[in-house]
Amino acid sequence: MDRPAWAPRSIDISVPSVARIYDYYLGGSHNFEVDREAARKAMEFMPGLPKVMQANRAFMQRAVRFALGEGIDQFLDVGSGIPTFGNVHEVAQSARPGARVVYIDHDPVAVAHSQAVLAGNEDAAAAAADLRKPLEILASDEVQRLIDLNRPVALLLVAILHFVEDEDDPYGAVAQLRDALAPGSLLILTHASYEGIPLPAERAAGTVDVYKDIRNPLIMRSREEIAQFFEGYDMVEPGLVSMPHWRPRTAPEDEDPYAFSGFAGVGRTA
Amino acid sequence: MTAEPDGPKDRLRRFATIWSRAVFPVTSTSLTRPEFEQQLLPLARRLTDALHSRAAAADEGRAVGAALVAAHCTDPEALTRTLDCVDAYLVLYCGEDGDPEELRSRCARLQHTMAAGFAQALRERTLAEQEAISAAALKAQGVVAQALHATEARFRAVFEGAAIGISIADLEGNILQVNGALLRMFGLTEQHFHTRNVKAWTHPEDAPQTWTLYDELVRGEREHYHVEKAFYRPDGTVLWTNLTVSLLRDADGNPQYQLALMEDTTERRLLNLRLRYEATHDALTGLPNRTFFFERLEKALGAGDGQRFGLCYLDLDGFKTVNDSLGHAAGDRLLVEVADRLQACATAPGEMVARLGGDEFVALTTGPDTERDVDELAARIMNALVTPVSIDGRSLTVRGSIGIVEGPSGERSPAEVLRSADITMYRAKSAGGNRFELADEEADARAITRHGLTTALPTALDRGEFFIEYQPLVHLGDGSVRGAEALVRWLHPQHGVLGPDRFIPLAEHTGLIVPLGRWVLEQSVRQAREWRERYVDAGPLRINVNLSPCQLTHPALVQDTVDILERAGVAPDALCLEVTESALIGADDALLKPLRRLAEMGVDIALDDFGTGYSNLANLRRLPVSILKLDRSFTQSMQQFPADPVDLKIVEGIVALAHSLDLAVTVEGVETGAQAEQLRILGCDTAQGWYYARPGPPDRLHDLALVDATG
Numbered sequence: 001m002d003r004p005a006w007a008p009r010s011i012d013i014s015v016p017s018v019a020r021i022y023d024y025y026l027g028g029s030h031n032f033e034v035d036r037e038a039a040r041k042a043m044e045f046m047p048g049l050p051k052v053m054q055a056n057r058a059f060m061q062r063a064v065r066f067a068l069g070e071g072i073d074q075f076l077d078v079g080s081g082i083p084t085f086g087n088v089h090e091v092a093q094s095a096r097p098g099a100r101v102v103y104i105d106h107d108p109v110a111v112a113h114s115q116a117v118l119a120g121n122e123d124a125a126a127a128a129a130d131l132r133k134p135l136e137i138l139a140s141d142e143v144q145r146l147i148d149l150n151r152p153v154a155l156l157l158v159a160i161l162h163f164v165e166d167e168d169d170p171y172g173a174v175a176q177l178r179d180a181l182a183p184g185s186l187l188i189l190t191h192a193s194y195e196g197i198p199l200p201a202e203r204a205a206g207t208v209d210v211y212k213d214i215r216n217p218l219i220m221r222s223r224e225e226i227a228q229f230f231e232g233y234d235m236v237e238p239g240l241v242s243m244p245h246w247r248p249r250t251a252p253e254d255e256d257p258y259a260f261s262g263f264a265g266v267g268r269t270a
Numbered sequence: 271m272t273a274e275p276d277g278p279k280d281r282l283r284r285f286a287t288i289w290s291r292a293v294f295p296v297t298s299t300s301l302t303r304p305e306f307e308q309q310l311l312p313l314a315r316r317l318t319d320a321l322h323s324r325a326a327a328a329d330e331g332r333a334v335g336a337a338l339v340a341a342h343c344t345d346p347e348a349l350t351r352t353l354d355c356v357d358a359y360l361v362l363y364c365g366e367d368g369d370p371e372e373l374r375s376r377c378a379r380l381q382h383t384m385a386a387g388f389a390q391a392l393r394e395r396t397l398a399e400q401e402a403i404s405a406a407a408l409k410a411q412g413v414v415a416q417a418l419h420a421t422e423a424r425f426r427a428v429f430e431g432a433a434i435g436i437s438i439a440d441l442e443g444n445i446l447q448v449n450g451a452l453l454r455m456f457g458l459t460e461q462h463f464h465t466r467n468v469k470a471w472t473h474p475e476d477a478p479q480t481w482t483l484y485d486e487l488v489r490g491e492r493e494h495y496h497v498e499k500a501f502y503r504p505d506g507t508v509l510w511t512n513l514t515v516s517l518l519r520d521a522d523g524n525p526q527y528q529l530a531l532m533e534d535t536t537e538r539r540l541l542n543l544r545l546r547y548e549a550t551h552d553a554l555t556g557l558p559n560r561t562f563f564f565e566r567l568e569k570a571l572g573a574g575d576g577q578r579f580g581l582c583y584l585d586l587d588g589f590k591t592v593n594d595s596l597g598h599a600a601g602d603r604l605l606v607e608v609a610d611r612l613q614a615c616a617t618a619p620g621e622m623v624a625r626l627g628g629d630e631f632v633a634l635t636t637g638p639d640t641e642r643d644v645d646e647l648a649a650r651i652m653n654a655l656v657t658p659v660s661i662d663g664r665s666l667t668v669r670g671s672i673g674i675v676e677g678p679s680g681e682r683s684p685a686e687v688l689r690s691a692d693i694t695m696y697r698a699k700s701a702g703g704n705r706f707e708l709a710d711e712e713a714d715a716r717a718i719t720r721h722g723l724t725t726a727l728p729t730a731l732d733r734g735e736f737f738i739e740y741q742p743l744v745h746l747g748d749g750s751v752r753g754a755e756a757l758v759r760w761l762h763p764q765h766g767v768l769g770p771d772r773f774i775p776l777a778e779h780t781g782l783i784v785p786l787g788r789w790v791l792e793q794s795v796r797q798a799r800e801w802r803e804r805y806v807d808a809g810p811l812r813i814n815v816n817l818s819p820c821q822l823t824h825p826a827l828v829q830d831t832v833d834i835l836e837r838a839g840v841a842p843d844a845l846c847l848e849v850t851e852s853a854l855i856g857a858d859d860a861l862l863k864p865l866r867r868l869a870e871m872g873v874d875i876a877l878d879d880f881g882t883g884y885s886n887l888a889n890l891r892r893l894p895v896s897i898l899k900l901d902r903s904f905t906q907s908m909q910q911f912p913a914d915p916v917d918l919k920i921v922e923g924i925v926a927l928a929h930s931l932d933l934a935v936t937v938e939g940v941e942t943g944a945q946a947e948q949l950r951i952l953g954c955d956t957a958q959g960w961y962y963a964r965p966g967p968p969d970r971l972h973d974l975a976l977v978d979a980t981g
Contacts, residue, residue: 011407011410011411011414013407020403025298026298026342027297027298027342027344027345028298028344028399029395029396029397029399029400029403030399030400030402030403030406031403032403050298054298054299054300057300058300058301058302061300082403085300085342086300108410108413108414109403109406109407109410110406111410112405112406112407112409112410112413113402113403113405113406115409116402116405116406116409249302249305250302250303250304254302254303256295
């Protein structure tokens with residue numbers, strides 16, 4: 001009936017959570033044994049998974065700084081997960097005090113933790129919502145309160161779209177969000193792909209199976225498919241590339257081979 | 271940083287580079303390696319300082335170990351690589367000129383304290399993060415629980431506040447939960463429900479499939495069913511419900527509970543029964559009405575072989591007089607009393623009494639032996655009417671005429687049977703009333719039912735089936751024709767010419783009298799003009815036209831009359847309107863006003879059938895009449911010779927009275943010359959009757975007038 005759409009019937013911490021697994025990859029302890037077990041299983045197939053995550057975070061930080069340089073001071077991070085270190089608000093607000101940040105996640109534990117971390121921060125908030133229901137994101141109190149949709153916004157969809165299956169219409173959701181953004185807004189996106197993984201695809205598929213087992217399927221998409229998310233955006237240089245190649249600050253050759261898994265890109269709305 | 275090649279600062283930098291290269295692959299930092307190296311540089315400096323200091327070396331080692339954790343080197347491998355690096359390169363790059371033995375020993379201690387500092391910081395960070403994530407999980411669970419609680423509270427409110435009764439039972443029929451509405455509907459406590467199995471809630475009126483549906487549902491073969499079902503309340507009254515039962519399944523689809531939703535339809539049902547009763551019963555007497563009677567008659571006539579029916583069709587004699595003289599309220603009470611008595615006559619199974627309308631009742635008997643039964647029934651009815659009915663202290667004698675139809679089922683339709691009964695009843699009535707007659711098919715065939723005539727009346731006027739005959743009015747003094755009375759006839763396509771007594775009462779009843787009367791008036795006035803034009807010498811001929819009571823009260827009477835006269839170009843004094851004495855009984859000023867206005871205009875008003883009612887002589891003064899028409903009953907007695915002296919005296923008195931009131935006197939029914947002579951002597955002014963002429967076409971008056979003129 002009136003139960004918030006996001007609120008699950010119960011919270012079962014005996015079920016692994018994608019957000020907490022991610023935290024574990026990043027060396028955090030915001031996780032439970034079930035999460036670590038799933039993470040370790042995935043790492044059996046792809047030992048370099050933590051490096052993929054690190055690359056994601058490094059890209060995200062570079063992209064946020066890029067957005068700040070473009071004069072954007074509003075950030076909507078969907079699929080933000082467990083805040084550990086170097087989060088959007090830390091990067092943005094240290095460079096530009098007063099920058100507004102809203103974190104969205106559908107994992108109630110991640111949201112609760114984010115809210116604890118953000119306690120006392122007037123310009124940042126976390127809300128529970130689902131990328132599959134973009135209108136609920138836009139209608140959330142936090143977005144309504146902190147984000148002015150008449151001005152450019154940086155929308156972050158970092159390492160989240162590969163958790164949205166085609167039947168849930170990820171392209172439609174991204175388009176709905178795009179349509180709500182003012183001209184000059186940025187889409188900051190990363191996505192998993194078999195392309196770039198320094199392993200045979202059959203082996204990497206073992207990781208995909210682990211995520212399937214924890215009922216959070218990981219959808220590998222091709223570069224072409226990932227590029228389609230940017231429909232209605234003009235790609236910012238250098239376009240859709242592997243993470244270390246997006247506006248690097250050090251030579252990409254120095255990066256861990258796993259960091260080249262998947263694609264990253266930034267687009268600007270016309 | 272400016273460092274001279276191979277100076278201490280440069281060597282420190284090189285140490286930091288080696289360190290960062292060793293550790294960077296196992297850190298979780300999102301910094302680049304050069305950035306990470308910058309982060310390690312101050313730590314390398316602190317290690318170098320500690321290497322050269324006697325004091326605080328242990329604190330510095332712990333601090334650097336902790337700083338590694340803060341720089342997200344949380345993987346134990348980061349510590350191993352750090353210690354390897356310190357062990358191999360710290361003294362080498364940063365030992366400068368110290369005592370090698372001393373430096374090595376300090377470096378070893380530094381490593382111990384770094385390990386301890388790292389371990390402690392990692393432990394603290396791990397515990398803090400575990401605590402944070404547990405708190406977040408707890409908080410999230412709280413939020414969800416709260417939402418669930420709110421949802422459940424809402425559902426509970428819906429359950430409790432619902433206007434329909436809700437109950438949940440297990441598949442064995444044990445009632446687990448009921449809501450307030452259900453308790454109120456049944457007038458029971460919750461406890462009662464918990465101790466009674468669903469299967470115990472039977473009722474004799476349960477539809478046959480009710481419990482089959484139930485069994486199918488609890489077996490999981492049916493998802494839901496809907497029935498109308500009655501329940502006993504503890505006080506013995508019956509609760510009628512619209513019952514919907516649904517099967518509830520668990521998450522795996524196995525049948526788990528049954529959910530019953532009940533809507534109290536008791537009142538609606540009563541209302542329906544009441545509406546049905548009202549639709550089938552007469553409001554005044556409470557007897558079954560025409561609708562109900564026809565249903566039963568139809569059933570009786572459709573019964574199988576060997577079944578017969580008997581029908582008594584009763585019409586009260588003279589009921590109209592009761593209504594007219596005592597008022598409708600008294601009439602209604604009479605009908606109620608009659609209804610009660612009739613009801614008492616038909617109490618056997620298969621018998622019924624109904625009121626068809628007005629003062630018409632029917633009694634029906636069915637069974638194999640109705641030939642005898644119906645006679646007895648009619649006799650009982652006649653007998654029941656013998657005792658006078660007392661109303662307002664008056665004792666009223668009630669009489670009735672009954673038409674009886676009896677016969678086997680399956681031969682005739684209800685309408686045919688009723689028509690036959692109606693005709694037969696009329697036969698009884700025209701035979702003097704207060705009797706019953708048995709239907710006779712031949713008589714039926716000849717009979718003209720009132721019904722048939724009534725329905726044919728409206729079209730008859732359109733089709734021009736009416737015509738007018740004129741009976742001359744002759745002056746007794748000189749035998750001259752003074753005018754004629756217009757008498758309407760109906761040339762019925764099947765029944766031939768019908769007199770006004772056959773159809774005027776029906777026309778009165780249906781209201782057709784108004785257009786019919788207007789037509790008669792138009793025709794007559796037109797005829798009067800023709801006569802006046804043709805017989806200028808014969809003196810002013812006048813036309814007499816009858817007004818029925820219904821026309822008398824019609825608001826357009828005066829205007830219509832004026833219009834007709836004007837259109838025909840005839841003076842008002844060419845017209846005389848005849849009104850019966852009974853129509854003016856108890857007439858008030860409102861009723862007399864149109865007559866007065868017509869009289870003032872010059873139209874003569876004649877009081878018809880004078881002497882038949884209880885003539886109120888005192889009343890004559892206030893009536894706007896100028897002519898009295900003596901009823902033919904007075905003239906009948908003068909057909910014999912010598913005439914009854916009392917009758918003569920009466921007529922003489924009436925004439926004297928009339929003349930003293932300035933009223934002319936016309937007599938009807940004059941059939942002999944002696945009569946005419948007698949009436950002339952008594953002072954009557956004009957006369958009509960067969961002695962002079964029967965009613966006939968307008969030309970006949972022409973002949974008479976000619977005779978008159980020549981004679």
